[in-house]
Amino acid sequence: MATAKRSDTNAIEISDGAIPYDEMLTLAGEVRSHYAGLDERIATLASEDMAERQRTLERFFLLQGITFTVYGAESSTERIIPTDLLPRIIPAGEWATIEKGLTQRLRALNMFLADIYGEQQILMDGVVPRELVLMAPSYRREMQNLYVPHQAYANVCGSDLIRQPDGAFAVLEDNLRVPSGVSYMLANREASKRTFPGTFRASNVRAVDRYPDLLLSTLKGMAADWRPNPQVVVLTPGVYNSAYYEHAYLARLMGAPLVEGRDLVVHDNMVYMRTTTGLRRIDVIYRRVDDDFIDPLTFRRDSGLGVAGLFNAYRAGNVVICNAPGTGVADDKAVYAYVPEIIKYYLGEDAILPNIETFLCREPAQLSHVLANLDKLVVKAVGASGGYGMLIGPHASAKERSEFADALRADPCNYIAQPTIQLSTAPCLINGEIDPRHVDLRPFILSGEKITVTPGALTRVALKKGSLVVNSSQGGGSKDTWILAADAEEAQS
Amino acid sequence: MMLARVADSLYWMGRYVERAEHMCRLSDVMLNATLDRSDAATQVARIVLAAVGDNDPEKANSPYDAARALALDREDGGSITTSLSRARENARQVRDQITSETWERLNLIYLRVTGPGAAKAFNDGSSAFLHDIIADLHLFKGAADATMSHGEGWRFLLLGVHLERAQLIGRLLEVFFGDARKRPITDHFALTSLLRMSCALEPYLRRYTADVRPELILEFLMFDEDFPRSIRFSTARIEEHLSAASRYVDAGHAGPERLAGRLKARLQYADVENIELGGAGALLTTVLDECEAIHTAIYDTFVAYSLEMRLPA
Numbered sequence: 001m002a003t004a005k006r007s008d009t010n011a012i013e014i015s016d017g018a019i020p021y022d023e024m025l026t027l028a029g030e031v032r033s034h035y036a037g038l039d040e041r042i043a044t045l046a047s048e049d050m051a052e053r054q055r056t057l058e059r060f061f062l063l064q065g066i067t068f069t070v071y072g073a074e075s076s077t078e079r080i081i082p083t084d085l086l087p088r089i090i091p092a093g094e095w096a097t098i099e100k101g102l103t104q105r106l107r108a109l110n111m112f113l114a115d116i117y118g119e120q121q122i123l124m125d126g127v128v129p130r131e132l133v134l135m136a137p138s139y140r141r142e143m144q145n146l147y148v149p150h151q152a153y154a155n156v157c158g159s160d161l162i163r164q165p166d167g168a169f170a171v172l173e174d175n176l177r178v179p180s181g182v183s184y185m186l187a188n189r190e191a192s193k194r195t196f197p198g199t200f201r202a203s204n205v206r207a208v209d210r211y212p213d214l215l216l217s218t219l220k221g222m223a224a225d226w227r228p229n230p231q232v233v234v235l236t237p238g239v240y241n242s243a244y245y246e247h248a249y250l251a252r253l254m255g256a257p258l259v260e261g262r263d264l265v266v267h268d269n270m271v272y273m274r275t276t277t278g279l280r281r282i283d284v285i286y287r288r289v290d291d292d293f294i295d296p297l298t299f300r301r302d303s304g305l306g307v308a309g310l311f312n313a314y315r316a317g318n319v320v321i322c323n324a325p326g327t328g329v330a331d332d333k334a335v336y337a338y339v340p341e342i343i344k345y346y347l348g349e350d351a352i353l354p355n356i357e358t359f360l361c362r363e364p365a366q367l368s369h370v371l372a373n374l375d376k377l378v379v380k381a382v383g384a385s386g387g388y389g390m391l392i393g394p395h396a397s398a399k400e401r402s403e404f405a406d407a408l409r410a411d412p413c414n415y416i417a418q419p420t421i422q423l424s425t426a427p428c429l430i431n432g433e434i435d436p437r438h439v440d441l442r443p444f445i446l447s448g449e450k451i452t453v454t455p456g457a458l459t460r461v462a463l464k465k466g467s468l469v470v471n472s473s474q475g476g477g478s479k480d481t482w483i484l485a486a487d488a489e490e491a492q493s
Numbered sequence: 494m495m496l497a498r499v500a501d502s503l504y505w506m507g508r509y510v511e512r513a514e515h516m517c518r519l520s521d522v523m524l525n526a527t528l529d530r531s532d533a534a535t536q537v538a539r540i541v542l543a544a545v546g547d548n549d550p551e552k553a554n555s556p557y558d559a560a561r562a563l564a565l566d567r568e569d570g571g572s573i574t575t576s577l578s579r580a581r582e583n584a585r586q587v588r589d590q591i592t593s594e595t596w597e598r599l600n601l602i603y604l605r606v607t608g609p610g611a612a613k614a615f616n617d618g619s620s621a622f623l624h625d626i627i628a629d630l631h632l633f634k635g636a637a638d639a640t641m642s643h644g645e646g647w648r649f650l651l652l653g654v655h656l657e658r659a660q661l662i663g664r665l666l667e668v669f670f671g672d673a674r675k676r677p678i679t680d681h682f683a684l685t686s687l688l689r690m691s692c693a694l695e696p697y698l699r700r701y702t703a704d705v706r707p708e709l710i711l712e713f714l715m716f717d718e719d720f721p722r723s724i725r726f727s728t729a730r731i732e733e734h735l736s737a738a739s740r741y742v743d744a745g746h747a748g749p750e751r752l753a754g755r756l757k758a759r760l761q762y763a764d765v766e767n768i769e770l771g772g773a774g775a776l777l778t779t780v781l782d783e784c785e786a787i788h789t790a791i792y793d794t795f796v797a798y799s800l801e802m803r804l805p806a
Contacts, residue, residue, distance in 0.1 A: 062604065063597050063600060063601060063604075064593070064596075064597070064600075065585065065588065065596065065600050078604075234589075239582075239585050239586050244585075245588075248585075248588035248589045249588075249589075251589035252588065252589035252590075257495070257496055257499075257589075258587075258588075258589040258590075259496060260498070262498070263496050263497070263498050265800060267804055267805070270805075272805075273496060274496065274497040274498070274800075275494045275495055275496055275497055276494070276495055276496075276497055276500045276645065276649075276738065276742070276795040276796075277494055277741040277742050278742070278798075278803040279800075279803050279804065279805065280494060
């Protein structure tokens with residue numbers, strides 16, 4: 001039986017000389033101890049076996065309807081987001097640091113949001129420039145002085161972490177608006193349990209299946225105390241949204257109704273849903289609709305996705321919207337640069353998880369540095385997300401760079417720049433062969449009465465060789481992420 | 494308690510699933526007829542096309558193409574492919590309300606029928622293709638029955654199934670017995686085809702033996718208490734599910750459960766012995782009209798009710 005061929009794992013072309021950290025192999029080419037079990041299992045599988053398992057996996061996703069629809073001129077087709085067979089494994093010690101770091105970060109970011117939508121002490125103390133916050137498009141003046149239970153603004157957060165060449169994790173981006181991907185974390189886990197049951201059992205992997213009930217209790221904890229058994233709903237833009245599967249999935253696993261804007265009615269500042277037996281009051285809305293679209297009376301008037309009067313009901317304290325509107329100001333790419341100072345300011349601690357070095361183009365000195373080094377930097381528009389509106393200097397043509405330079409000079413406040421980071425690589429099954437691809441890590445953090453980091457994550461994969469872009473809208477895929485338990489007891493919890 | 498929109502989607506999912514199953518039988522019976530005498534095939538094709546409301550006389554002359562179009566034509570609003578796509582689209586709308594087992598069944602059929610291999614599979618073995626869809630739809634219904642809570646959502650799903658079924662069988666009977674002025678169809682082949690289209694051949698034979706007579710078929714498909722495709726059976730289920738679903742709604746005198754109760758009683762206490770073939774048309778018209786009225790009343794009561802009446806005081 002031929003074993004699956006492994007091509008030269010450390011041979012990814014890189015531009016700035018640093019060799020990316022490989023999740024499985026040391027620089028010397030030895031298998032890291034936490035990958036040993038998987039490595040042994042793979043070695044016994046022929047490449048046809050691997051391909052067969054990959055097909056079974058894809059069929060599982062297709063059957064479950066974990067797909068997005070591509071609408072064509074004549075017919076529409078369903079595609080699955082590519083999922084890689086081989087899990088990415090993170091040992092207990094490394095995870096402990098990530099967990100502590102994210103908890104610290106979320107505490108500080110929630111305090112920051114409570115402050116800027118309250119007394120604005122941090123702005124008065126000059127730690128973060130006032131105009132940077134108040135001029136940000138994601139800052140919602142409507143949220144000023146509004147009571148948010150437990151000061152938990154970002155109830156669900158999905159931060160993007162990357163592993164740098166030295167092996168240390170750093171935060172690339174905080175997603176505090178309506179982060180998605182958690183259903184892939186759960187579905188990937190289902191799939192990998194089927195694919196590598198023996199290895200999974202032997203590895204003491206921490207369970208992720210508590211996520212839906214933890215989310216539900218976080219959401220219920222946001223409701224007013226005097227409302228027994230609060231009614232929680234999931235608000236979706238509808239079946240045509242690319243994350244619809246996730247909305248339905250979470251609603252089903254929480255046992256909460258999945259509502260659209262057209263199912264809701266606001267009357268006397270209370271929110272109701274239209275049921276078969278009349279109107280029923282709603283207490284907590286886990287909304288998967290952007291701020292801009294939740295209420296045409298308060299935000300975008302042309303929105304048909306939300307419900308008129310929702311924000312007033314929220315202001316009146318009759319309903320809770322999760323995440324709170326206006327949380328986006330804390331994951332603004334320019335505000336991001338100040339997060340270490342924000343942590344220091346509120347908690348008096350140094351950030352456990354570092355930021356990536358970030359140049360603010362609004363500062364003239366930093367702008368000229370960015371312009372001089374465009375071929376080495378990644379430039380991002382502060383308001384954009386999903387891999388759009390960015391320039392990856394080393395991979396861009398001279399023409400693209402000069403166009404971007406013009407845009408930078410015209411509107412410097414709109415841009416930040418970061419060095420091109422070599423994301424770590426993990427072994428992936430590509431066309432029947434094992435080959436390293438760049439990956440990032442998106443853990444999910446719940447904030448309510450307390451902050452909980454789910455012991456799992458979505459590992460996003462840049463499937464194109466050498467590519468650093470992991471976004472699913474740009475040809476990225478995902479894979480299961482095994483967080484190993486320190487002992488057997490921890491694996492159960 | 495469930496969302497009005499969700500109840501609506503479950504109801505339509507039931508209707509489309511039932512329609513797809515029925516169209517599979519019509520298509521299959523048409524194809525089978527082409528293997529027989531050519532005039533019989535034309536006659537069966539004419540019956541089927543009349544039952545689905547297609548009055549193009551040309552189509553009956555090429556029964557194979559008609560059967561193929563009924564199965565795979567995406568432009569045709571009544572085709573199997575279209576019905577399954579719509580059933581699945583509705584299921585996607587309420588993905589959180591139906592069990593994974595139920596969803597998977599429907600999704601599987603949908604993927605096969607709309608997939609690139611569908612046309613070839615039909616050409617290679619149309620009967621097997623249609624047979625598999627029917628068998629899979631039975632699995633779907635079985636999965637819904639065995640895994641979904643038999644609560645409100647399941648009731649709306651079955652309401653859709655039974656209302657659609659009553660109307661489909663009603664329309665089929667209308668083609669045979671609807672017009673008193675025309676001589677009733679007594680051709681043996683046509684009559685057994687009618688039983689096949691209603692999935693009633695074997696139960697009929699067990700009840701009446703191989704004595705295939707139009708008045709007995711009418712009696713069986715309209716008034717039989719136990720046969721699951723008789724109109725009486727369906728209306729009894731409609732009444733049952735509607736009275737359960739209406740328990741918490743004050744819909745007044747126009748409530749759908751009242752309409753359903755009346756229709757059920759009409760069939761239950763009909764003077765079966767004295768209904769002649771010639772008089773069946775009037776009764777069928779009444780039944781179909783009342784089914785339509787129940788459909789409208791369901792919509793007005795549970796889905797598109799006026800908000801003013803339901804706002805908290």
